[in-house]
Amino acid sequence: MVIPPTNSGNHGASPLSASDLEEICEIIYKRSGMVFGETKRYYIERRITDLIDQRNAQSARNYISILRGDLRETELLINSFTVNETYFYREQHQLACLSNSILPDIIRSKGPGDRIRIWSMPCSSGEEPYSIAIWLLENWPLVDAYNIEIVGSDIDTAILRRAAEGYYGQRSLSKLPKDIVDRYFEPENQQDRRLIEDLRESVTFARGNIVDRQTLAAIGRFDVIFCRNLLIYFDEAAREVAARNIHDLLYPGGYICLGHTESMSRISETFEAVRFPDAIVYREAGDK
Numbered sequence: 001m002v003i004p005p006t007n008s009g010n011h012g013a014s015p016l017s018a019s020d021l022e023e024i025c026e027i028i029y030k031r032s033g034m035v036f037g038e039t040k041r042y043y044i045e046r047r048i049t050d051l052i053d054q055r056n057a058q059s060a061r062n063y064i065s066i067l068r069g070d071l072r073e074t075e076l077l078i079n080s081f082t083v084n085e086t087y088f089y090r091e092q093h094q095l096a097c098l099s100n101s102i103l104p105d106i107i108r109s110k111g112p113g114d115r116i117r118i119w120s121m122p123c124s125s126g127e128e129p130y131s132i133a134i135w136l137l138e139n140w141p142l143v144d145a146y147n148i149e150i151v152g153s154d155i156d157t158a159i160l161r162r163a164a165e166g167y168y169g170q171r172s173l174s175k176l177p178k179d180i181v182d183r184y185f186e187p188e189n190q191q192d193r194r195l196i197e198d199l200r201e202s203v204t205f206a207r208g209n210i211v212d213r214q215t216l217a218a219i220g221r222f223d224v225i226f227c228r229n230l231l232i233y234f235d236e237a238a239r240e241v242a243a244r245n246i247h248d249l250l251y252p253g254g255y256i257c258l259g260h261t262e263s264m265s266r267i268s269e270t271f272e273a274v275r276f277p278d279a280i281v282y283r284e285a286g287d288k
């Protein structure tokens with residue numbers, strides 16, 4: 001059955017046929033692990049009709065041909081399908097768990113001045129890795145005793161550019177105490193604020209695709225990985241690939257924090273759930 005697009009505008013593009021839609025979803029899945037299908041037709045059509053317009057491709061078929069021969073175009077396709085919803089101090093209990101339980105455990109095998117690497121994957125527009133930096137400055141008395149490296153990664157190249165710029169509106173900042181906003185953010189205009197330069201420079205951003213090992217090769221290994229609100233967009237096969245990659249990028253005994261609706265137990269046996277007072281997190285279990 002061919003369902004006409006609900007928002008075709010006047011660009012003259014053909015409706016997305018069931019097979020066009022399937023082909024596009026297949027490309028997105030192969031390149032990102034994100035699962036889309038008929039049930040998301042409205043969401044897909046809105047984005048594809050915009051992309052057809054921008055490329056002046058006239059039809060979904062032409063657009064798919066462009067996609068097939070052009071990696072940069074696939075990157076733009078993925079960018080327009082990502083869901084970047086995030087905000088500062090999201091799931092704050094995990095940040096508390098980081099300073100109260102995870103880091104105290106990690107430093108048992110480290111000495112003063114040693115490096116502690118924390119990865120926010122996916123970091124979207126930066127709220128998560130910057131929250132980690134702010135939280136540790138505010139809540140971990142040993143923050144200056146170690147060399148803490150925070151890296152933010154995402155598949156979406158446009159959102160990573162925004163993350164590095166560090167401009168935020170009220171929606172992003174709403175969970176932060178006012179005194180923290182005043183100390184770490186400069187007023188930009190009536191609505192927006194910009195994270196201060198020192199904080200912007202405390203996080204390194206690098207593109208990474210959690211289901212594509214090649215894109216992760218240069219990122220190195222980590223003591224703690226925040227992988228929150230990503231696996232929900234994947235099917236089981238993609239979750240398994242992601243879990244393998246996360247496992248390989250964690251140092252032995254390293255920790256992973258997932259979103260509250262996500263769980264590693266069903267995904268991989270190489271992680272064990274650890275119940276700390278503030279949160280349940282997962283620990284790499286390879287050294288057990």
Ligand SMILES: C[S@@+](CC[C@H](N)C(=O)[O-])C[C@H]1O[C@@H](n2cnc3c(N)ncnc32)[C@H](O)[C@@H]1O
Nearest residue numbers: 032082084086122124154155156209210228229
């Ligand atoms: C809902 S945001 C989560 C942001 C943050 N972790 C949080 O919980 O607030 C999901 C992010 O996953 C990213 N994403 C989707 N597929 C990805 C993949 N294969 N590898 C890395 N990031 C991906 C999207 O670009 C989007 O920014």
